[in-house]
Amino acid sequence: MHIVSFSRLQLFRQCPYRYYLRYVKKLPEPPSEPLELGKAVHTAIELTYHGTPRGExxxxxxxxxxxxxxxxxxxxxxxxxxIVPGVGEVEAEFMLRLDQGMWLYGLVDWIVMKDDGTAVVTDWKTNRVEEDVLVTHQLDLYAAAAFRVFGARRVVTRYVFVRTGNVHEKTYDAPPEEALDWAKETAAEIIERGEAEEHFRPNHGLWCRYCPFAMQCYALWGRI
Structure with missing residues (x-):
């Protein structure tokens, strides 16, 4: 059985070599301030949901x-x-079957099932650039999970950008097949490449300046 997540698929599409170092060679990535800030915000929201006073x-x-x-x-x-304390479920896990022996694992920040069968799926983002998030398939795949795993008849997804308070909503009446095809095709390509380093060439771009593996990449491929 091959299990992937949206973050793994997205990283592979952005840079196969960083994916290789992180998930095939299993090299740890050092903590970064943006990542730790995001984790702290999500932890505080989850604690608030469970009744902890916000300051604490x-x-x-x-x-x-x-x-x-x-x-x-x-x-x-x-x-x-x-967040509304006690309503719905936070950090809701799912395993969504993509294909024979291929599964997508995910954690929904907050899902609320309404009486009419509508699932409201919320993802909190600390990103400074909203467009970088909106063009991905993350909530499309979470919508598919809401239909096929959580049993929703209709789905509303919500990106909540906590820096600005902006909310981007999208409504689905059926699982988004385009996103599911993207996930299946990407996962199949990862499986096909195996574990040989030469099959994971880097995609060079602006993200290289923030990559913790930039020096390894330079040593092997000759540029950053």
């Missing part, structure tokens, strides 16, 4: 971060998350 939730999340993050910034971002 923020303090606990900040203390658990691998790098120093601003408690004031985390608190400000958490205030823009429209």
């Amino acid at each position: 939730a923020v303090d606990r999340a900040v203390r658990n971060a691998a790098l120093p993050v601003s408690a004031a910034e985390v608190a400000a971002l958490v205030r823009n998350a429209d």
Whole structure:
């Protein structure tokens, strides 16, 4: 059985070599401030959902971060998350079958099932550039999971950008086949390439300047 996640598929499409180092060779990536901030915000939101007072939730999340993050910034971002304590489910796991022996694993930030069979799927984002998120298939795939795993008859997905409070919604009456095809094709290509390093050439781009494996890439491929 081959299990993938949206983040793995997206990383492979962005840069196969970084995917290879991270998931085939299993090299750890060092923590970064944006990643730790995002984790702290999600942790504080989840604690708030379970009834922890917001101030205490923020303090606990900040203390658990691998790098120093601003408690004031985390608190400000958490205030823009429209969480309703005790309603629905946070960090809802799913396994969605893509094909024979091929599964997509995911965690939905917050899913609420309504009486009419509508699933409202929310994903909180701390990104500064919203367009980078909106062009991906992440919530399309989560919508498919809402239909096929959670049993929804209709799905509304919501990106909530907690820096601005902007909310981007999309409604589905059926699983989005284009996103499912993208996931299946990408996963099949990963499987086909096997584990040989030469099959995972890098895609060079602006993201290289933030890549923790930039020096390994330069040593092997001759450029960053």
